[in-house]
Amino acid sequence: MSAENQLTDFTDRPWLDPDARPFITLQGISKSFGSFKAVDNIDLDIYRGELFVLLGGSGCGKTTLLRMLAGFETPTAGTLSIDGADMSSTAPYERPVNMMFQSYALFPHMTVEKNVAYGLKRDGVKKAEIKQRVDEMLQMVELQDFRKRKPDQLSGGQRQRVALARALIKRPKVLLLDEPLGALDKRLREQTQFELMNLQDKLGTTFIVVTHDQEEAMTLATRIAVMDQGVFRQVGTPAEIYETPATRFIAGFIGSANMFDGSVEQQRGNLVSVRLNTGDLVISVEHDEPIANGTAVTVAVRPEKIRVSKQQPEPGTDNVMRGSVKEMAYLGRNSTLRVAIEGGQVLEVNSQNRYRARDGQHEFDWDDQVTVSFPPASAVLLTA
Amino acid sequence: MESPVPVASVTTDATGFRGWVSAFLQRHWRSIIVFIPFAWLAVFFLTPFFIVVKISLAESLIASPPFSKLLEWGDSILPSLNISADNYAYLWEDSLYVKTYLNSLKIASVSTLLCLLIGYPMAYGIIRTQGTARYVLLLLVMLPFWTSFLLRVYAWMGLLADQGTINDLLLWIGLIDKPIRLLYSELAVYIGIVYTYLPFMILPLYANMEKLDFSLNEAAADLGARPASVFTTVTLPMTWPGIVAGSLLVFIPATGEFVIPDLLGGGNVLMIGRVLSSEFNANHDWPVASAVAVALLFVLLIPMMLYHRVQSREANS
Ligand SMILES: Nc1ncnc2c1ncn2[C@@H]1O[C@H](COP(=O)(O)OP(=O)(O)O)[C@@H](O)[C@H]1O
Ligand SMILES: [Mg+2]
Numbered sequence: 001m002s003a004e005n006q007l008t009d010f011t012d013r014p015w016l017d018p019d020a021r022p023f024i025t026l027q028g029i030s031k032s033f034g035s036f037k038a039v040d041n042i043d044l045d046i047y048r049g050e051l052f053v054l055l056g057g058s059g060c061g062k063t064t065l066l067r068m069l070a071g072f073e074t075p076t077a078g079t080l081s082i083d084g085a086d087m088s089s090t091a092p093y094e095r096p097v098n099m100m101f102q103s104y105a106l107f108p109h110m111t112v113e114k115n116v117a118y119g120l121k122r123d124g125v126k127k128a129e130i131k132q133r134v135d136e137m138l139q140m141v142e143l144q145d146f147r148k149r150k151p152d153q154l155s156g157g158q159r160q161r162v163a164l165a166r167a168l169i170k171r172p173k174v175l176l177l178d179e180p181l182g183a184l185d186k187r188l189r190e191q192t193q194f195e196l197m198n199l200q201d202k203l204g205t206t207f208i209v210v211t212h213d214q215e216e217a218m219t220l221a222t223r224i225a226v227m228d229q230g231v232f233r234q235v236g237t238p239a240e241i242y243e244t245p246a247t248r249f250i251a252g253f254i255g256s257a258n259m260f261d262g263s264v265e266q267q268r269g270n271l272v273s274v275r276l277n278t279g280d281l282v283i284s285v286e287h288d289e290p291i292a293n294g295t296a297v298t299v300a301v302r303p304e305k306i307r308v309s310k311q312q313p314e315p316g317t318d319n320v321m322r323g324s325v326k327e328m329a330y331l332g333r334n335s336t337l338r339v340a341i342e343g344g345q346v347l348e349v350n351s352q353n354r355y356r357a358r359d360g361q362h363e364f365d366w367d368d369q370v371t372v373s374f375p376p377a378s379a380v381l382l383t384a
Numbered sequence: 385m386e387s388p389v390p391v392a393s394v395t396t397d398a399t400g401f402r403g404w405v406s407a408f409l410q411r412h413w414r415s416i417i418v419f420i421p422f423a424w425l426a427v428f429f430l431t432p433f434f435i436v437v438k439i440s441l442a443e444s445l446i447a448s449p450p451f452s453k454l455l456e457w458g459d460s461i462l463p464s465l466n467i468s469a470d471n472y473a474y475l476w477e478d479s480l481y482v483k484t485y486l487n488s489l490k491i492a493s494v495s496t497l498l499c500l501l502i503g504y505p506m507a508y509g510i511i512r513t514q515g516t517a518r519y520v521l522l523l524l525v526m527l528p529f530w531t532s533f534l535l536r537v538y539a540w541m542g543l544l545a546d547q548g549t550i551n552d553l554l555l556w557i558g559l560i561d562k563p564i565r566l567l568y569s570e571l572a573v574y575i576g577i578v579y580t581y582l583p584f585m586i587l588p589l590y591a592n593m594e595k596l597d598f599s600l601n602e603a604a605a606d607l608g609a610r611p612a613s614v615f616t617t618v619t620l621p622m623t624w625p626g627i628v629a630g631s632l633l634v635f636i637p638a639t640g641e642f643v644i645p646d647l648l649g650g651g652n653v654l655m656i657g658r659v660l661s662s663e664f665n666a667n668h669d670w671p672v673a674s675a676v677a678v679a680l681l682f683v684l685l686i687p688m689m690l691y692h693r694v695q696s697r698e699a700n701s
Binding site: 070071092094099101105118123166167170 | 597599600602603604605606607608609610613617618621622
């Protein structure tokens, strides 16, 4: 790919395109219940065809934000527009969005077929067309054989697919999904994640998905907004959020991270030396922005980016620490080690199991003396 | 190794009769639980009902008891059977009875409809309130039960009379210049029945609506249903069992109501309860009174059975 092409091809990353028009725009959106701020002054642009994930712990305001998009809650402040139209005085039944509810909210007195047809019937679509589109939709979610059943005669996974079909049949501009896979068991959830992605790819509908499961967010999302106490802590692609977390909170929330607290000793080019608070150790980290000496910082390193070895590292290796294995969890493909280093801090380290363990003999075992190391480019410097 | 079987039998022996009882209960508890309501119905409903049916097939006599025996033990070995359907034929032939039945059904239907129209929004309103307010409202619905029913009907007589509170008030405001007839009219009977039976409409509706899942309303709105459409496609079907229960609880006793038409309708409103009472107390014609009662039961039973047929056919389709 030519350099020129690389600069102008934003089809998969419209948020980078300065000329792109956002499809959904939230400006200063807040929602208070009494004196409690469930959503606090959120700005956000979502582009057409995105699979945008709102990720956050329970009670952080994800559902409330989604309900404001659907029109069930009125924002206490701010404006939101969808496809260029301001939504502040548009009733839920007039919005070009459909929602898949956390509880599915299937109509218990209607068959699968009637549930799915409900939205089209309300729009006065002709009988023949309703039948054809319901057939199509049921085929897509593989529920043709269950069309005459009532929701209470279906399994959790089948109900989830009815809810999805019912929300998609009106071909909404935006589909809102509140914890769509939350009620499914792990296996079914992983399988359904890919089905959901394929579907979204096929239909080109903009999806906004709420989840508290970070792995699910990483799998599904074009972009993730990490939410906490009603505000966005970071918005970015899964890789951005994982590899360059903006804060300690994000680094700890997404995946696991080893954090070293210290202060900046000096900066040379894009290499910063950080003296740790726990002792004499000095760590070097890559960091592009200028930073003043003495600034209190945290260095975060992902467990899989740390090398662990029983041998002495080659001279010249950066960030070498000596320690001993305190715990080991054998996971088959790899092992997770907890290594106590000088100064007392315990690091989480992932080690690939490159050799077969025989007779219970693993490459690393409890109380083994090891060295750990990581290159400066593998760590991030956090100031917040 | 010792087998566990003898140990088990020893335990049974040790507890003896109590063990047998508990084993019996464990094995048959389902039948026992089902038996209790059956026994109750048999003793307190079926038996009296068959006695009434029996009397309705007899002839009226001036004696004690004032009706003929069904089985007469004469000279022959077999008793002779004296069954007569004359009382039923009489009900059918005398247009007064037919008219009275029809009028009772009309008054009960209209009252049921009025109770539904008033009670449904009230029950819905109560459901939509939160916390203490809800229980206060519910208590207010049940509050009239704390005073005697008869006393409350007398109170309505005081309110509706020509020199009663309502007329006094209307005169004082100047809306009317002479008292209007309220008491001893069909209107008074409607007021009495709706007032008395409203809680019987509200309470089953409340119990039904308490289980309503309002996220269904949101789902319907999300799929493009306007508020009126949400009501007819979601709320109404979901509350249908409550509507049926409340309507039956109002309609059935209202059809046979005696006190309200007697006290508030006077002689001007024909209702079957009053006819039954006068056959029994004034005419001392027990067989005709019994026939009136049995016929009333069938008049009420037929629409219920039809309804049930329609329901089960719908469920099967
Ligand atoms: N209708 C409401 N009234 C009062 N508080 C509410 C209401 N809805 C949500 N909340 C509060 O707002 C916060 C965010 O809720 P929600 O958006 O449902 O969180 P999430 O979906 O992220 O778990 C919670 O603390 C919740 O208790
Ligand atoms: Mg939620």
